[in-house]
Structure formats: C-alpha cells, structure tokens
Amino acid sequence: MKRESITTVNRRGTDSVKWGLYGDDVLPLWVADMDFQSPAAVIDALQERVAHGVFGYPLHPQELRELVVSRMQERYGWKISPKDMIFIPGVVPGFNLTCQLLTKLGESLLIQPPVYPPILNAAEKAGVRNIRAELVRQPDGSYTVDFDALEAAIEADTRCLIFCNPHNPVGKVYTRTELERIADICLKHKLTIISDEIHSDLVFKGSQHIPIASLSDEVAKNTVTLIAPSKTFNIAGLSCALMICTNHELLKKIENASHGLLGDVNVLGLTAAIAAYRDGGDWLAQTMQVLKGNLDYLSNFIQKSLPEIKMHKPDATYLAWLDCRELALEEGPYKFFLKKAKVALNFGDDFGEGGQGFVRLNFGCSRELLSEALERMEKAVRER
Ligand SMILES: Cc1ncc(COP(=O)(O)O)c(C=O)c1O
Numbered sequence: 174m175k176r177e178s179i180t181t182v183n184r185r186g187t188d189s190v191k192w193g194l195y196g197d198d199v200l201p202l203w204v205a206d207m208d209f210q211s212p213a214a215v216i217d218a219l220q221e222r223v224a225h226g227v228f229g230y231p232l233h234p235q236e237l238r239e240l241v242v243s244r245m246q247e248r249y250g251w252k253i254s255p256k257d258m259i260f261i262p263g264v265v266p267g268f269n270l271t272c273q274l275l276t277k278l279g280e281s282l283l284i285q286p287p288v289y290p291p292i293l294n295a296a297e298k299a300g301v302r303n304i305r306a307e308l309v310r311q312p313d314g315s316y317t318v319d320f321d322a323l324e325a326a327i328e329a330d331t332r333c334l335i336f337c338n339p340h341n342p343v344g345k346v347y348t349r350t351e352l353e354r355i356a357d358i359c360l361k362h363k364l365t366i367i368s369d370e371i372h373s374d375l376v377f378k379g380s381q382h383i384p385i386a387s388l389s390d391e392v393a394k395n396t397v398t399l400i401a402p403s404k405t406f407n408i409a410g411l412s413c414a415l416m417i418c419t420n421h422e423l424l425k426k427i428e429n430a431s432h433g434l435l436g437d438v439n440v441l442g443l444t445a446a447i448a449a450y451r452d453g454g455d456w457l458a459q460t461m462q463v464l465k466g467n468l469d470y471l472s473n474f475i476q477k478s479l480p481e482i483k484m485h486k487p488d489a490t491y492l493a494w495l496d497c498r499e500l501a502l503e504e505g506p507y508k509f510f511l512k513k514a515k516v517a518l519n520f521g522d523d524f525g526e527g528g529q530g531f532v533r534l535n536f537g538c539s540r541e542l543l544s545e546a547l548e549r550m551e552k553a554v555r556e557r
Contacts, residue, residue, distance in 0.1 A: 177456040179463045181208045181539040191535075194517070200546045201517045205341070207407045207491060207537030209460060214452035215406060215445050222444040231440040233260045240450040241400075241415060251387035257419050259428045260438045262412040264371045264399040265291045267435075268335055271367050271397050271416075272299040274430055280330040283364060285318070286525030287494075289341040292369065293525045304331055307526045308343060314485030314496060316343045318351060324358050333365040336385065339372040342494045342524055342533045344487020346380040349388075356385055356392045365423075366396040371414075372490045374405035374457060377465060380488035386417070394420040397427070404490075405457060406449040407537075413442030464491050467536040467543055474544075478551045491537035498530035500554065506532045513553035516546045 184192040191204045210216070238255035245251040261267045272282055272295050281302035284292055296303035306323040308316040336355065339346045347355070359366050366385060373382040386396040401414035418424040468486060471493060475482050483496040495518075497506035504512075507520040510532065521531030536543055 177212065177459050179456070179459050180210045181542075182210060184208060195511070199511070199515045199517050200542060200549065202535045202538065202543070202546050203517045203519045203533070205404060205490075205492060205535060205537075206409050207460075207535075208539060208542070209407055209463070209537065211407050211445070212449060212453040212456035214456075215408065215448045218444050218448035219441055222441060228440050230437065231443055233438070234443060234447060237443060237447050237450070240447065241417070244450055245384070245387075245417075249382065249384050249387050251384050253417060253419065256421070257424070258415050258417045259424060259431070260443070261414050261416055261431060262436050262438055262442075264369055264401055264403075264414045267397075267399045267414060267416050268292070268367050268369060269295055269298050270431055270435060271365075271427055272296070272301070272333060272335070274426060275365050275367075276301045276332045280332055281328055283323075283327060283331050283334040284525075285323070285337070285340075287342060287521070287528040287531070288335075288337055288524055289369070290523045290525075292335045292337060293523075295335055301332075304328060305526055308340075308345075310527065314483050314494075316340070316345050318355070320354050320358065323355070324362070327358070327362045327364065331362065331364060333367055334359055336366055336368045338368060338370055338385065339376065339382065339487075339489035341372060341490060342492055342519070342528075342531075344485075344490050344492060344494060346376055346382055346488035347385075349383055352383055352385050352388060356388050356395075360391065360395060366392075368396055368398045370398055370400050371404050373400060374402075375461070375464070375491065376489040377461070377468070377487075382489070386419070390419070393418075397423065402446045402449040402453075406445070406453050408442070408445045408449065411442035411445050412439040413446045414438075464537065467491075467538070467540060468493070470540065471534070471536050471543065471547070474547045474551075478547070479554060481554070491535060493534045493536055495532050495534055496530065497532060502557070506530065509557075510550055510553065513557070514546070514549040516549055 191201045278300045281304045283304045306326040386393040398417040403409040481499040502509040510516045519533035521528035
C-alpha cells in the first residue's frame with residue numbers, strides 16, 4: 174500500500190459550515206464532513222484542472238462511468254453498465270427529485286427513523302405523507318428492523334421507500350437477509366426503493382456493504398441507488414454525486430426532470446471524482462484505519478469516563494449515535510454540550526422518532542480534537 178499521510182489542517186476562516194457556524198470557542202463535531210485533507214491525487218488533479226484556466230460546461234466523462242462500473246464490480250460483484258448512471262450535484266437533490274416524480278400530491282412514502290434529516294423531510298418537500306417504520310433499538314444499542322411493522326405501515330398509496338444503507342445516524346450496515354426481506358416487501362407492495370448508499374465506502378472490518386440493487390435484476394429494476402465520492406474522499410463541497418438505475422425508463426424520466434432544476438455537476442467535482450475513484454484507494458484504506466483508531470478511542474473513553482452515555486460502535490461511517498437519556502439533562506444533550514462544554518454535536522430530535530435524548534458525534538477529525546472535546550464533555554457532566 175502506498176503510504177499516504179492523513180493530514181488535518183486548520184479549517185477556521187475557510188467558509189466551512191462545520192467550523193464557521195459556531196463561535197471560535199466551540200469544537201465542531203457535527204456536520205458530516207471530515208477534517209482530513211483529500212487524497213494527494215485529488216488535490217493534484219484539481220490543481221492541474223485549475224491551471225488550465227477555463228471552466229465551461231462539462232461533458233460527463235466516459236472515464237468516470239467506467240470507473241464506477243469497475244468499482245461496483247470489484248467491491249460488490251454488482252454488474253452494471255456505463256449507461257446505468259447519471260451524474261447529479263448531490264444525493265439529497267437526487268432523492269428529493271425522485272420522490273417528487275414517483276408520488277402524486279397527498280400520496281405517501283416510507284422511511285425508517287431515526288434517520289438523516291433530509292430523508293425525514295423529503296415527504297414534506299414532495300407534498301406527500303411520511304409513513305414511518307421506526308428502527309428498533311436493541312439493549313446493546315444496535316438497531317434492527319421490525320419487518321412486520323414495516324409491512325403493516327405501508328398504505329395503498331405508498332409509492333416508495335427511502336432507504337439508507339449504511340444508515341445515518343445509527344451506523345447500521347444491513348445484512349443480505351435483511352436486504353432481501355426489505356426488497357421483497359417493496360416488490361410485493363410496488364414500492365420503488367430509493368437507496369441512499371453515500372456512506373458505503375466507509376465500512377469497518379467485520380461488515381460488508383451490499384447494494385440492495387445487486388440482489389437480483391428484478392430488485393435492480395425497482396431501485397434507484399445514490400452514491401457519491403463526497404463523504405469518502407472529503408469532497409462534499411465539490412458537488413458531484415451519482416444515481417444508478419438499470420430501469421432506463423425511470424432513469425430517463427429522472428434525468429429529463431433534472432434538467433434546469435438540479436443544475437449540472439461542478440466541473441471540478443468531476444475531476445475530483447475521477448482522481449478519487451482511480452487513485453484514492455490507499456488514502457481511503459489509511460483513512461479507515463485512522464477512523465477505526467478514533468472510534469476505539471471514543472468507545473473506550475465513553476465506557477470509562479462517561480458511562481451514563483450508551484454507544485454501540487457503528488458498522489460504518491464516522492458518525493457515532495450517542496444515547497444520553499440516562500444523563501436526564503433538562504435542556505437535552507445537544508444544548509447542554511454546546512453551552513456547558515462548547516462542543517457542537519448534531520441534535521438527536523432532528524432525526525425524528527427515536528432521536529430524543531440522543532446526539533450524533535462526528536469522529537472524522539484529529540485525535541487531539543476528539544480527545545479535547547470528550548474531556549470537555551466529561552467535565553461538563555461532572556460539574557452539572
Ligand atoms: C445519508 C446521507 N445522504 C446524503 C448526504 C448528503 O448528500 P449530498 O451532499 O450529496 O446531497 C449525507 C450527508 O451527510 C448523508 O449522510
């Protein structure tokens with residue numbers, strides 16, 4: 174493996190939402206981007222592209238299509254063709270647009286809270302009802318699906334499921350058996366699956382991501398899969414994501430609807446995506462080691478020094494879902510840690526049912542930052 178250095182740099186004053194939203198005295202462990210510099214190959218490719226000096230409208234490069242085809246084959250044994258994808262500026266606009274096309278006003282869509290807030294809010298944007306089949310929290314803090322409840326929740330006018338795998342915020346990677354049951358339920362009730370798999374590259378050893386569309390041709394035709402290099406290679410600000418769908422009629426419909434509405438992919442985003450998918454493998458493997466080290470550190474710290482907080486190690490993502498209910502904080506853990514520890518986390522309530530009393534912590538940062546934030550949190554809890 175090529176030795177990459179996984180480097181953090183000062184992000185204050187760089188118009189980063191993570192670092193700029195709160196005051197300089199606050200340590201930001203919230204919004205889902207990492208503090209690591211992107212792979213050297215990405216930075217070099219961008220510098221070369223910038224040096225060219227012309228930034229007109231882009232074509233969507235065949236090389237990127239081919240890279241995605243090989244990536245899906247190598248990582249998941251999923252055989253797709255370069256024609257099975259379109260490039261879009263973001264996963265969120267991708268699923269919002271798809272929901273709007275698949276539903277009519279007043280109909281419904283299905284989600285599994287607690288879940289990433291834009292998924293929670295997609296129904297409202299589409300003018301439809303949100304049907305919620307809550308994930309079930311187990312005593313060890315892991316989450317399972319109550320398949321009977323999921324199926325029972327579906328109504329005659331429910332048109333699609335917005336699925337999130339790996340799941341944000343609970344960090345769950347679905348097993349093949351779980352995916353098969355979900356896919357079967359969706360086929361039986363004619364629900365299109367919109368599968369947000371943006372975190373699929375960030376899976377820890379011991380778990381294996383399976384794209385739900387890879388289960389069978391029939392499931393693939395019933396699924397719109399959304400992926401992006403953005404979380405993986407820390408290039409979220411470059412606005413480049415992908416929608417994969419082997420049902421070309423549906424894909425064409427979405428592509429047509431996107432014109433003039435979504436905006437095109439950023440020309441630098443395409444350059445970065447190619448470099449990341451082609452040359453970012455070693456960087457990613459090393460970043461996963463750094464994340465694993467941070468995760469172990471976080472988990473040990475919580476067990477020893479903040480035992481009232483319960484955390485199940487995520488199978489994937491750099492996001493930890495912290496159950497702070499035992500602390501019984503009057504103002505809730507988000508406000509408490511922001512005010513008393515000067516640590517910004519994500520507010521659990523924003524993730525819907527099952528989020529009350531929880532916060533989400535982003536450990537995609539330097540160990541120093543993580544340990545200082547945890548020490549501040551511990552002190553605030555002890556002094557309360
Ligand atoms: C599950 C999930 N989907 C989508 C996104 C954002 O996607 P994009 O920036 O491509 O719209 C995030 C970012 O945190 C996420 O966690």
